[in-house]
Amino acid sequence: MKTFKRKMKTFKIFSIAFLCFVILFSGIVWSFNRFMKDNHSGTEVAKAVEWEEEEKEELDPLEKDLLKRLVRSSPRINMVLLGLDETRSDTMMFVSFNPENKRLDVISIPRDTYYHREGYNRLDKRKINSVYGDHGAKGVKTVVSDLLLDVPVDHYITVTYSGVASIIDSLGGVPVHIPRLMKYEDYADDPPLIIRFEPGNHVLNGEDGVKFLRYRKGTNGSGAMSYVDGDLGRIKAQQNFMKAAINKALSFRLPTVATTAFRHVRTDMELQEVVRYATAAVGLKLEEVDMNMLPGEDKYRNGVSYYIHDIQVTRDLLIKIYSEGEEVEEVERFDDEVKEINN
Numbered sequence: 001m002k003t004f005k006r007k008m009k010t011f012k013i014f015s016i017a018f019l020c021f022v023i024l025f026s027g028i029v030w031s032f033n034r035f036m037k038d039n040h041s042g043t044e045v046a047k048a049v050e051w052e053e054e055e056k057e058e059l060d061p062l063e064k065d066l067l068k069r070l071v072r073s074s075p076r077i078n079m080v081l082l083g084l085d086e087t088r089s090d091t092m093m094f095v096s097f098n099p100e101n102k103r104l105d106v107i108s109i110p111r112d113t114y115y116h117r118e119g120y121n122r123l124d125k126r127k128i129n130s131v132y133g134d135h136g137a138k139g140v141k142t143v144v145s146d147l148l149l150d151v152p153v154d155h156y157i158t159v160t161y162s163g164v165a166s167i168i169d170s171l172g173g174v175p176v177h178i179p180r181l182m183k184y185e186d187y188a189d190d191p192p193l194i195i196r197f198e199p200g201n202h203v204l205n206g207e208d209g210v211k212f213l214r215y216r217k218g219t220n221g222s223g224a225m226s227y228v229d230g231d232l233g234r235i236k237a238q239q240n241f242m243k244a245a246i247n248k249a250l251s252f253r254l255p256t257v258a259t260t261a262f263r264h265v266r267t268d269m270e271l272q273e274v275v276r277y278a279t280a281a282v283g284l285k286l287e288e289v290d291m292n293m294l295p296g297e298d299k300y301r302n303g304v305s306y307y308i309h310d311i312q313v314t315r316d317l318l319i320k321i322y323s324e325g326e327e328v329e330e331v332e333r334f335d336d337e338v339k340e341i342n343n
Contacts, residue, residue: 087133099280163264165206
């Protein structure tokens with residue numbers, strides 16, 4: 001009888017402890033899933049306005065079909081990463097991760113990319129960096145998917161400048177090589193933005209890392225470096241910086257970086273998904289990370305410079321990503337068949 005009572009007491013203690021654990025864990029999951037969401041919702045995305053006739057470009061339905069088939073059969077998880085400057089996205093990246101072969105592909109989307117929404121006719125509203133302010137991160141997911149030929153965007157991740165600085169600091173800084181003097185001063189900014197980096201190798205802390213990522217051109221008359229291709233040059237520098245950061249994060253600092261990132265990012269991923277993706281990313285190697293630019297070119301329209309993406313080359317890039325290097329022959333054969341049909 002005493003043995004039975006002891007067993008019942010032990011079972012009772014275990015049950016209470018287990019119940020407390022379930023309640024605590026459920027609270028953590030609920031808090032994460034609620035408070036990690038981006039709190040800037042905005043309105044629903046308006047329908048995209050068709051291109052003017054002289055710039056209208058469409059893909060053959062057969063060409064779209066191949067990409068759709070590759071997407072349907074792929075295990076890839078797609079996200080849009082947004083670096084926010086108040087209500088505008090200063091940095092936008094489409095990030096695609098294959099958890100099976102641990103391959104990560106990134107497509108940087110220039111902030112001046114042309115995307116005309118119905119009812120948003122102001123010239124500055126036709127740039128993709130204005131979408132977040134009007135429609136929030138969910139709206140950006142919709143627009144990026146439309147821009148990338150209906151390839152799905154599963155999640156968003158947003159981070160502010162201060163968040164980026166904290167993440168860089170958690171890495172112990174990020175190494176970069178600066179070929180020429182970088183000097184820029186903007187006293188109208190609040191607080192004033194003062195950037196100065198001498199040529200050479202640097203390990204940038206959080207504050208300086210953000211300055212490096214924001215840099216586009218030198219102050220007039222200073223003789224400082226300006227990127228020849230403007231924002232596109234800045235994007236290339238950002239990609240190199242990101243690869244260096246990833247390389248460092250994959251070292252022993254990964255747990256620290258993850259803990260810091262959770263405090264500063266907002267995402268629509270559930271906690272269970274974050275754990276699953278993080279587990280799948282274990283073993284990711286830098287050589288399996290491929291950085292790309294959204295294909296296109298700068299063009300002036302109504303006196304404003306926009307980045308006009310090339311639909312055909314964008315399709316080719318997405319097929320390259322989704323073919324995983326295993327279906328190249330099928331892709332080439334299908335393209336030949338399409339050309340024969342069209343001829």
